[in-house]
Amino acid sequence: MALLRIPDPYDFDLSTQRFRRWGRDPANLWEEGALWRAVEGREVRIAAAKGGVGVEPLDATTGVTVLKLLGAEFDLDAFYGFAATEPVLANIVPAIRGLRPPLAPDPFESLVTSITAQQVSLHAAFAVRSRFIEYFGVAAVHAVAFPTRERVALATEEELTALGFSRRKAEYVLGLARSDLDLYELALLPDEEVKARITSLRGLGEWSADWFLARYLARPRAWPAGDLALRKAVLAFYPGVTDVRAAGDRFDPFQNLSAHYLLAALRYS
DNA sequence: ACCCAGGCATTGG
């Protein structure tokens, strides 16, 4: 199995908790001690390895996707340098050192995942999302490829509600799939312009746009201030805070990583 | 049975 280097420090087991904590994720499947994902029709196996991860098969295509998926682009050293100067983060970081927030490798996947997670518990969201993937996705050996925008554009509202989507959310997913917005082009735009374009779509509000910036584009300053869990984490670690959005300023320019570390720290506390 | 959970659009003031 070929080694794909991930910058140190990197804790593979800790970083991939997201894929199994709230339920089964067929698109990023944890099985046999490894992470499995379909990449352009082929299945890739990703496992812990010294100095990075073992990837099979490893080539230019799978390598780029796995680096993206595992959040290799985050500059943890710079973040830790900053965290050492911030009392709360300085306390939080040691226990979860090597945590690299995983990313959605694809924008459509990122947005549909957000729609499934709106308002409901992540357990419920995973269940619906899992059925969606199994129904519309293409199965590999272990994992199932996340459904493509093109396939979902051909779906019906009834198919989606049968999987557990509310009527409204079914409309949102179909509207997204059928919209004329170029999701790949968003990577070229500044944060605020990305948010404006995402929120122009029905069913995608500021919360979804912020997580898109954070978990697809890996924008350093993304700060999903409306997120219920992040709000709880901020209030738990900063009892004096009254304005969670404004509280993000103290982490500038590391709001994204700070949010992920606060969430993880709350989970493990 | 009931309540809440990592929102959002809609409606009405």
Next chain:
DNA sequence: CCAATGCATGGG
């Protein structure tokens, strides 16, 4: 501009 409401599911 802000408050109230409905939404489908899964876990407690």
